[in-house]
Amino acid sequence: MTPAPDPDWLYHHFEAAGAEAELARFRAAAAGSGLVPWQLDLPRLQEDWLHLMLSAPPQTRGISLEGARILAEQLREAVAAQQERARSLIGQSTACPLDLHALFPVPPEILALGPDHPEARSWLWREWGTPRPLRHVREARSTGGALRLRFWSADWSPWQALLRLRQRFPTLRFTLRPVYEEGG
Known part of the structure; x- marks a missing residue:
């Protein structure tokens, strides 16, 4: 098994907006440790x-x-x-407000392969749209009806996760915008 190449990291602005009760449900589901075991x-x-x-x-x-x-x-x-x-x-910390593993957990049989295994990387691409967990996820200027986050993702936007979020929380509006300016 050869190590995966170092990814390019892309900065993003993310927003989830909608009714406060549904937004609170999303916040609770999305918060996690930010780690994959x-x-x-x-x-x-x-x-x-x-x-x-x-x-x-x-x-x-x-x-x-x-x-x-x-x-x-x-x-x-x-x-x-x-x-x-x-x-x-895992399951204890909520330090990361947008934890892809908390939302869409990596199955045990994939976890057993390790992060650099081709099948594991393929699963992450297919299910999350990015080959690694999000990094440096931070809340930015959220209001009662919107949660605004900033984060870095590896090699691509987590577009598959975004599609799945829209299905799982159909009354919320999700926007994701990559920021290409230097330094985010």
């Missing part, structure tokens, strides 16, 4: 990191074999702790 192959990652650190000739790499082993193990432990923290926040 992927299952990572930690032994494989540890081995990959070890090989990466040892790929340079010994005289130029700046780390011994034993040092590389220790560091790869520490990286594995740090990622495992980070993954456990992410899992503990």
